[in-house]
Every structure is written in structure tokens, then in C-alpha cells.
Amino acid sequence: MEGVLVTGTARASLTGECVRCLEQITDEMDVTFQELFVYEDHALPEEEDDEVSTLQADLVDLEPLLRDAVVLALPFQPLCEDDCPGLCPDCGARLADDPDHAHEAAIDPRWAALADLNTQTEQN
Ligand SMILES: [Zn+2]
Ligand SMILES: [Zn+2]
Numbered sequence: 001m002e003g004v005l006v007t008g009t010a011r012a013s014l015t016g017e018c019v020r021c022l023e024q025i026t027d028e029m030d031v032t033f034q035e036l037f038v039y040e041d042h043a044l045p046e047e048e049d050d051e052v053s054t055l056q057a058d059l060v061d062l063e064p065l066l067r068d069a070v071v072l073a074l075p076f077q078p079l080c081e082d083d084c085p086g087l088c089p090d091c092g093a094r095l096a097d098d099p100d101h102a103h104e105a106a107i108d109p110r111w112a113a114l115a116d117l118n119t120q121t122e123q124n
Contacts, residue, residue, distance in 0.1 A: 003038035019077045020086035033069040
């Protein structure tokens, strides 16, 4: 026996924003973790880095372990729904609230000439 194997489960509450529409997201997640905490007098000096967890006077410090488990389990790009349509590029309205959202005159008349130019470029 060179240490104590710690196995655990933790539940965490998440709060964040959808990356597409900025809607507030709250969720809960369960994470499991397992780590061997080596007795201090068994840890070789060169092993005293972040890779090896050691018992600190018969106590285990679960915080780094828990933090790593939670951070790894977090979604990289949280979404309010898997198919969140995001925001209207013209006015910023949240499209999930208004699926038929559309603009009659999407183009400012002062820029209409540029739109014609763009059409010509695409045709060439
Ligand atoms: Zn969203
Ligand atoms: Zn809009």
C-alpha cells in the first residue's frame, strides 16, 4: 500500500450563456473522479509535481481533482438547445423566440447600389 485511492461522485450546478443567442443556461452535471493519493514519505522527490497527488498529513485535497473533473466535463460551446438558431444578424432578435422572424426591407436603401454590385460580382 503506497497511498489511498479516492473515488467519488460530485454534482455541480452550471450557469452560463448560450454561445449562439446569449440565453442564460442553468444545468446540473454529475462528475466522477478517481485519484491515488500517495503517502508523503513514499513520494519520490522528483515526483513532487502536479502529476502526483500526495496525502497532506492524512488529509486529501480534493479541490484540484474536482476542478479538473468538472472543467473536462464542461461543454466547450454551451447551447440552450442543440439546434439553437442564434440571433438575427440584422436586428439581434432571438430567433428561437420568433422562428418566422424576417425583415421586409433587409437592405438599407442607401446601400442598395452595393448589393447590385455584389450580385454582379457573383455572376462573373
Ligand atoms: Zn441559444
Ligand atoms: Zn431581425
